[in-house]
C-alpha cells in the first residue's frame with residue numbers, strides 16, 4: 001500500500017532526491033511489463049547524477065516517478081524528505097525535443113513557467129530573470145526571435161532556460177542533448193555546467209552518452225536490464241570545474257571503460273564475472 005509519508009525533520013538535511021525500493025509495472029495489451037524492480041538510490045542536495053543503462057530499461061520511467069507524473073506500484077520517492085504524490089512546481093524538466101511554442105518569441109517561451117507557477121515576481125522581474133538566463137547560455141540578442149528561426153542547439157539552450165527559470169529545486173534532464181551533433185552537444189555540456197553553477201539546482205540526467213555522463217555528473221548510476229535495479233554506481237573522480245580536455249585523461253578513460261563494461265553486463269552481452 002502506498003500511504004503518503006513525510007520523513008522526520010532530522011532527515012530533511014539528507015538527500016534532495018531519494019528512491020526507496022521502487023517497483024513499477026506497466027499494464028500493456030500483451031500483459032504486465034515489469035520495468036523497475038526494487039530500485040533504490042539517492043542524490044545529495046545540489047548534486048548532479050547521471051543515469052545510464054540499456055535502451056528501454058526504464059530510465060524515463062524513473063524520471064516520471066521523480067517528477068510525480070507516475071506513482072510507483074511499490075516503494076517510495078522522496079524530494080527533500082517529502083513523499084512525492086503528484087507533479088510539483090519545484091521540479092523542472094527538459095527533454096530531447098525542446099517543444100517551444102512557435103507563436104511565442106524565445107523570451108516569451110522562457111518566461112512561461114513564471115506565468116504558470118505561483119510567484120511574487122512582477123512582469124518586469126520575470127522578463128529580467130529570462131534575460132539573465134538567456135545571456136548566460138549565449139542567447140542575448142535572440143530574445144525576440146521565433147523558435148523556428150533558431151538552430152537545434154539554440155532551441156535546446158532556450159529550453160534549458162525555460163526548465164530552470166522558476167528556480168526549481170530539482171532539474172530532470174531526459175536526453176536533452178541526444179538529438180544534437182557532436183560539437184553542438186559539447187557546447188551544450190559546457191553551457192549546462194555554467195547554468196548549474198549559477199543555479200544551485202539538484203540535477204538528474206538521463207543519457208546514452210557515457211562521455212556526457214562523466215563530463216557533467218559527480219555520480220553515474222548504471223541501471224541493469226529491465227526490470228531495472230541499480231547495477232553499479234561510479235563516483236566521478238575529475239576536477240569540479242572539469243574541461244573537455246579532462247575527458248582524455250587516463251582517469252577518465254578508465255572510468256569510461258568501466259561504464260562501457262557495466263553497460264555490456266546490463267545488456268547481457270558479457271558475464272559480470274569476466
Ligand SMILES: Nc1ncnc2c1ncn2[C@@H]1O[C@H](COP(=O)(O)OP(=O)(O)OP(=O)(O)O)[C@@H](O)[C@H]1O
Pocket residue numbers: 026027028033035054055056057058059060061062
Ligand atoms: N505508458 C507506458 N505504457 C506501457 N509501456 C510503457 C509505457 N512507457 C514506457 N513503456 C515501456 O516501458 C519500457 C521502459 O520505457 P522507458 O521509456 O522508461 O525506458 P528508457 O530506458 O528510457 O528507454 P530508452 O533508453 O529507449 O529511451 C519500454 O519497454 C517501454 O516501451
